[in-house]
Amino acid sequence: MSDQWEENYQFFIRCLPDILESHRGAHVLLHDRSIDGYFATSLDAIKAGLTKHGENNFSVELVDDAVEDLGFFSHVSSTLRA
Amino acid sequence: MLVQRCALDQHRLILPVSVSKPALQAGQFHGSFSGKHYRALVDTGAQRTVLSERVIAELNLLRTGHMQFSGLHGPRTHTRYLASLGIWAHRVDRGGSGSRLDQNELSLFSLDEPIEIVNMDDNVNFDLILGFDVLKNFSFSFDSQSREFEITLSP
Numbered sequence: 183m184s185d186q187w188e189e190n191y192q193f194f195i196r197c198l199p200d201i202l203e204s205h206r207g208a209h210v211l212l213h214d215r216s217i218d219g220y221f222a223t224s225l226d227a228i229k230a231g232l233t234k235h236g237e238n239n240f241s242v243e244l245v246d247d248a249v250e251d252l253g254f255f256s257h258v259s260s261t262l263r264a
Numbered sequence: 265m266l267v268q269r270c271a272l273d274q275h276r277l278i279l280p281v282s283v284s285k286p287a288l289q290a291g292q293f294h295g296s297f298s299g300k301h302y303r304a305l306v307d308t309g310a311q312r313t314v315l316s317e318r319v320i321a322e323l324n325l326l327r328t329g330h331m332q333f334s335g336l337h338g339p340r341t342h343t344r345y346l347a348s349l350g351i352w353a354h355r356v357d358r359g360g361s362g363s364r365l366d367q368n369e370l371s372l373f374s375l376d377e378p379i380e381i382v383n384m385d386d387n388v389n390f391d392l393i394l395g396f397d398v399l400k401n402f403s404f405s406f407d408s409q410s411r412e413f414e415i416t417l418s419p
Contacts, residue, residue, distance in 0.1 A: 191330055224380055225293070226267060228328055242329045242344075249332045249339045250311045252382070252393070253285050 190241040205245045213240045266373050266417040268352035277306040277413045280352040286378040293378050295348025304392035310395035316382045342382040350374035373417040
């Protein structure tokens with residue numbers, strides 16, 4: 183797995199407080215630890231990433247601070263790992 | 265129409281599905297399914313569809329990003345992957361007074377667009393959890409008398 187993917191995520195976490203209010207709900211395309219555009223859907227962002235940078239050379243993150251629920255798995259897995 | 269019915273399996277509802285790695289061609293994603301069946305747990309309480317790491321590795325799915333999920337012991341970060349998904353179903357004739365379900369022939373109903381799934385640890389009982397991100401697209405019901413779940417995949 184490329185380091186870029188994880189480095190992009192660390193960059194995104196650092197940037198999130200600055201872009202949260204202005205781009206909440208958008209899907210941000212990340213490449214080489216920089217923002218390469220905002221998209222309405224994650225599929226649009228993924229298509230742009232594949233076209234411009236190729237597989238494993240980009241990542242897409244949702245600009246949001248909400249936490250989702252995985253139902254059965256969230257709770258069973260957490261219990262097993264505790 | 266395509267319908268899949270499943271009986272309770274140790275208090276679980278399991279549907280047969282196929283998963284594949286979508287390919288981007290001329291600006292559109294296309295899924296090419298091998299026909300291999302995976303076991304999908306129906307979970308209306310899950311906001312996202314979840315796939316075992318074994319299947320993710322087997323299909324070499326495209327890693328797209330991250331997602332935060334709640335758990336009993338605080339939020340956890342999962343990895344998102346892109347996947348094409350199809351649900352195996354029987355063709356049903358609703359004409360006349362009842363419904364006839366052809367148990368011999370299975371057809372694959374594939375979703376129009378790929379979905380982003382998240383990873384989970386491998387599990388001996390099922391390969392993925394079918395969350396409401398997929399289930400919301402279909403009509404489904406549970407008959408308490410027959411203990412059968414039914415999902416309708418096409419009008």
